[in-house]
Amino acid sequence: MTDTQGKKQATASKAKTARASKSEAEVPLGPTGRPYHGFPTPTPLDSHGPARIIAMCNQKGGVGKTTTTINLAASLAKYGRKVLVVDFDPQGALSAGLGIPNHDVTTIYDLLLDTKRDAHEAIVASTVEGLDVIPANIDLSAAEVHLVNEVARETILSRVLRQVSNEYDVILVDCQPSLGLLTVNALTAAHGVLIPMECEFFALRGVALLIETIEKVRDRLNPTLQLDGLLATMYDGRTLHSREVLERVVDAFGGDVLETVIGRTVKFPDASVAGEAIIQFAPEHAAAQAYLRLARELVSRGAVA
Ligand SMILES: Nc1ncnc2c1ncn2[C@@H]1O[C@H](COP(=O)(O)OP(=O)(O)OP(=O)(O)O)[C@@H](O)[C@H]1O
Ligand SMILES: [Mg+2]
Numbered sequence: 001m002t003d004t005q006g007k008k009q010a011t012a013s014k015a016k017t018a019r020a021s022k023s024e025a026e027v028p029l030g031p032t033g034r035p036y037h038g039f040p041t042p043t044p045l046d047s048h049g050p051a052r053i054i055a056m057c058n059q060k061g062g063v064g065k066t067t068t069t070i071n072l073a074a075s076l077a078k079y080g081r082k083v084l085v086v087d088f089d090p091q092g093a094l095s096a097g098l099g100i101p102n103h104d105v106t107t108i109y110d111l112l113l114d115t116k117r118d119a120h121e122a123i124v125a126s127t128v129e130g131l132d133v134i135p136a137n138i139d140l141s142a143a144e145v146h147l148v149n150e151v152a153r154e155t156i157l158s159r160v161l162r163q164v165s166n167e168y169d170v171i172l173v174d175c176q177p178s179l180g181l182l183t184v185n186a187l188t189a190a191h192g193v194l195i196p197m198e199c200e201f202f203a204l205r206g207v208a209l210l211i212e213t214i215e216k217v218r219d220r221l222n223p224t225l226q227l228d229g230l231l232a233t234m235y236d237g238r239t240l241h242s243r244e245v246l247e248r249v250v251d252a253f254g255g256d257v258l259e260t261v262i263g264r265t266v267k268f269p270d271a272s273v274a275g276e277a278i279i280q281f282a283p284e285h286a287a288a289q290a291y292l293r294l295a296r297e298l299v300s301r302g303a304v305a
Helices: 003-014 067-077 094-099 108-114 138-149 155-161 181-189 205-220 238-256 267-273 284-300
Strands: 052-056 083-088 132-134 168-174 192-197 227-235 257-263
Touching: 052 067, 052 083, 052 181, 067 083, 067 094, 067 132, 067 168, 067 192, 067 227, 067 267, 067 284, 083 094, 083 108, 083 155, 083 181, 094 267, 108 138, 108 155, 138 181, 155 181, 155 238, 168 238, 181 205, 192 205, 205 238, 227 238, 238 257, 257 284
Parallel strands: 052 168, 052 192, 083 132, 083 168, 192 227, 227 257
Antiparallel strands: none
């Protein structure tokens, strides 16, 4: 064992949730300090729907929400799940990252403004089999202003998704970096929330505020909303900083921190430029394997069928 690996294991084993049972003592510890399981390949589904809706949320920008939405969705589709991703950010990064045109097409904004409009009009197939997209563009930035005077303004996305929910196993909503009305709509429509967080020092503060918002939405609008997990992204096990941040995250959130950790690699920006998911762009790369593992973990935890 190298010195670095030794230190990593020592740090990891201090984490509060790292109490491995005796039978698991032989399994090596992963970056979160828990035994590192592979998770079984999900069993194929005979039929599809109704979808579990998951909001990908963090009001901090650039933490890997869109990257996770694209790559988790593609991984779940590879395991035979029917997946819809909703671009819910006026930046349109999700649409671009999957190579989907988002100008002069029907977008999520059109559906929000007219909930009588057929949501199928906006659905576009991606180049990944089993993965569909509802695109967004800059028009969506006007939505908060338009929707603010609507009746039941927090439930508009929920009403839109209800039209298509029976045709999918999972719907992932890629939120913008804010806790405004659009994000509240996503949290109100969702069954679960997944919080991608970058392994850096200020990450924790933001997540505490986000969890407060989730609790408010649960109290007032969506009593069954679940926290599906926190996903550590951009982890670099070679730096003490990444390891310390992850240890603190595990101390604070325990078993809510997913075992799968996404490493930092330039393959992600490269894949986005190519308009592809990482499992298409570099299927053998550790980053592709990490998102496939995340898909298996979420199926094992019951967050996805
Ligand atoms: N694991 C990773 N390693 C290296 N770079 C990454 C990783 N994940 C994402 N990135 C890159 O970091 C940038 C931000 O990622 P991404 O767009 O997924 O974050 P975001 O949370 O959706 O951002 P925003 O809040 O602006 O919507 C992108 O350029 C992306 O390619
Ligand atoms: Mg994004």
